[in-house]
Amino acid sequence: MPELPEVETIVRQLRPGLPGRRIRQTAVHHPDVLEVSPPTFQGQLQGAEILAVDRRGKNIVLSLSANRFLVVNLGMTGRLHLLDPEAPTDLPSHPAVTLSLQPEGTLFYADVRRFGLLRVLSAVEWKRESARLGPEPLEPALTAEDLHIALMRSRSPIRSWLLDQEKVAGVGNIYAAEALYRAGIHPRRAANSIAQGEAGRLLKGIRAVLREAIEARGTTLRDYRTASGEPGNFGPALRVYGRAGEPCPRCKVPVERIVFGNRSAFFCPHCQPESF
DNA sequence: AGTGTATCCTGCAGGC
DNA sequence: TGCCTGCAGGATACAC
Numbered sequence: 482m483p484e485l486p487e488v489e490t491i492v493r494q495l496r497p498g499l500p501g502r503r504i505r506q507t508a509v510h511h512p513d514v515l516e517v518s519p520p521t522f523q524g525q526l527q528g529a530e531i532l533a534v535d536r537r538g539k540n541i542v543l544s545l546s547a548n549r550f551l552v553v554n555l556g557m558t559g560r561l562h563l564l565d566p567e568a569p570t571d572l573p574s575h576p577a578v579t580l581s582l583q584p585e586g587t588l589f590y591a592d593v594r595r596f597g598l599l600r601v602l603s604a605v606e607w608k609r610e611s612a613r614l615g616p617e618p619l620e621p622a623l624t625a626e627d628l629h630i631a632l633m634r635s636r637s638p639i640r641s642w643l644l645d646q647e648k649v650a651g652v653g654n655i656y657a658a659e660a661l662y663r664a665g666i667h668p669r670r671a672a673n674s675i676a677q678g679e680a681g682r683l684l685k686g687i688r689a690v691l692r693e694a695i696e697a698r699g700t701t702l703r704d705y706r707t708a709s710g711e712p713g714n715f716g717p718a719l720r721v722y723g724r725a726g727e728p729c730p731r732c733k734v735p736v737e738r739i740v741f742g743n744r745s746a747f748f749c750p751h752c753q754p755e756s757f
Numbered sequence: 758a759g760t761g762t763a764t765c766c767t768g769c770a771g772g773c
Numbered sequence: 774t775g776c777c778t779g780c781a782g783g784a785t786a787c788a789c
Contacts, residue, residue: 484782513766539783556783558767575767594766596783637759646784653782702782703769722782743762745780 483555484539485618485651486694487705487713491561492536494708495588498563499531499543502582511577513595514559525549525601526580538614538650542607550607556596558704562589573706593704614650618687623649629680632672639675639683640668641742652687655700658722658747660686667755668746669739693718721747 483491504526509519517525526545533544541561543551553561560573564587573591578599580588590599602610615631616623628649635642642648643657652660661668663686666679675683699705699713702723706712720730725738729749739746 487782554783556765557781558783592766593768594781594783596765598784635758641759644783655782700782705782742760744783 483559483699483705484653484656485536486656486691486697486715487699488536488539488541488555488651489695490698490713491708492534492541495541495561495563496534498586499534499582499588501531502584502586503528503530504545504580505583506581508579508581509577510579511575511592511595514577514590514592514597514599516598516600522599522601526551531582536651537611538617538646539653545601548604550602550604552598552600552602552607552610553590554598556592556594556598558593559597560589560591560704560706561708562591562706562710563587563708564589573710614646615648616650618649618651618684619691623684625677625681625684628684629675629677632675632680635672637672638669638741639666639672640744640746642672643687644742644744649687651691654744655702655719655722656687656690656694659690659720662686662721662748662753663690665752667753668748669741669755721749723747 507523507526509522512519515522529545529547529549531543531545535542539554541553545551566585575591575593577592577595578590582588631648640657640661643652660683664679664682666683694700694715697713697715697718698707700715701712721736724736725747726735729736729752732751734749734751736747737750
């Protein structure tokens with residue numbers, strides 16, 4: 482999906498506009514993105530006031546009145562747009578859910594592949610869901626030592642480990658590749674083979690690339706758009722992701738692509754040696 | 758515990 | 774032009 486920087490970008494754009502508005506009407510164009518029937522979903526949202534907009538991992542979380550939470554996971558191709566009634570933009574294709582707001586406004590969810598998911602949860606349910614997710618990588622509470630200790634408990638490849646939302650929340654395939662490149666760690670290295678110093682470099686790499694990507698409003702490969710419909714600008718700053726065959730920016734050795742865990746992994750074979 | 762595989766679904770690029 | 778294959782920011786379920 483949209484990974485942490487893309488979701489953070491959307492949340493920051495929605496935050497000034499949504500709180501204080503009510504959900505006046507809900508239209509479901511594609512029940513695929515729901516877990517419940519459209520009438521149930523509509524009933525869960527009807528009349529609710531939006532109190533806050535937050536992010537947890539890759540989830541957009543709208544706090545609603547009556548202690549409910551609308552949790553949006555964008556899957557691979559989900560888009561959440563706040564349509565300005567005064568300045569009609571190009572409507573995205575593949576509409577899935579439309580929320581008509583009061584006062585005037587429309588929150589529009591579109592999703593080409595419909596892997597996304599919209600759920601309305603109680604406070605207890607959301608707390609439980611959130612507790613399943615790993616720590617927020619940008620929160621200072623997460624230390625290199627914490628990371629190293631967690632890594633020692635797993636023998637899975639570090640790239641797969643980083644993609645597991647129960648380990649660290651919000652990192653996806655793009656930023657896992659970029660963070661491992663910056664840390665000089667081969668994506669296939671076992672998590673428990675990462676030394677303490679490497680864990681420190683990895684955490685720094687994760688934070689640096691996430692911050693820079695947020696600054697650029699995310700990476701648009703094809704579908705991702707900000708809440709106002711703009712593409713993200715981080716694409717040209719990617720150093721290895723999607724760059725198989727291109728020279729490593731540091732050493733000029735061609736970037737390689739391998740596949741494991743059903744996903745492509747990109748790395749520099751010179752700067753990220755598999756073993757020492 | 759970890760991994761390979763399949764699934765959900767559509768669109769696009771590239772090869773022939 | 775058209776047909777085919779492979780590939781894509783995710784998450785989950787399954788058999789080994």
